[in-house]
Amino acid sequence: MSEQHDPTGLELASEIARAAVEAAEYGVVLPEPAKPRTPRRPARPVEQQRSGAHPDDRDPQLIGNVLDQVVRERGWKKRISLSTVLRRWPDLVGESNAEHSKPVFYENGVLIVDCDSTSWATAMRYAASQLVAQLNRALGEQTVLRVEFRGPRAPSWKKGPRAVQGRGPRDTYG
Numbered sequence: 001m002s003e004q005h006d007p008t009g010l011e012l013a014s015e016i017a018r019a020a021v022e023a024a025e026y027g028v029v030l031p032e033p034a035k036p037r038t039p040r041r042p043a044r045p046v047e048q049q050r051s052g053a054h055p056d057d058r059d060p061q062l063i064g065n066v067l068d069q070v071v072r073e074r075g076w077k078k079r080i081s082l083s084t085v086l087r088r089w090p091d092l093v094g095e096s097n098a099e100h101s102k103p104v105f106y107e108n109g110v111l112i113v114d115c116d117s118t119s120w121a122t123a124m125r126y127a128a129s130q131l132v133a134q135l136n137r138a139l140g141e142q143t144v145l146r147v148e149f150r151g152p153r154a155p156s157w158k159k160g161p162r163a164v165q166g167r168g169p170r171d172t173y174g
Helices: 011-020 063-075 075-087 088-095 095-099 117-126 129-140
Strands: 099-106 110-115 147-151
Touching: 063 075, 075 088, 075 099, 075 129, 088 095, 088 099, 088 129, 095 099, 095 129, 099 117, 110 117, 117 147, 129 147
Parallel strands: 110 147
Antiparallel strands: 099 110
């Protein structure tokens, strides 16, 4: 009498797991699993599911379609579109402006751009409305609501060898 084939593969997986555990360095021996009860009547042969003439979910999918589905499900479409457009930053603002500015952050419709100097930030603020219009044409309406240009950060005097914790010494006039 030939053994019935288990289409789920659970028996084979169980045997492999048992062999792996027993071969481990600690040498744990697992008890044999209980034999499955024999059914009262013979089981019907399990029919294999086969793909028909038309495509369905079980067929191999194109990687582009799978990635599009993941992007849609995770809500990444706007971010990916924005990063694709911002990679062409020199085309959007011009070569000379792109040398002195760099987009650094986007959230809730606000794009933040860091500039080399306050004069470049001021000059680029004049073209902000045109840049918003260009970005919305490329990405879809209401994607970018505002562009903020920032100059360099001022140095912080709160760190260093002579920094004072708290308010520091105060003069007492009077």
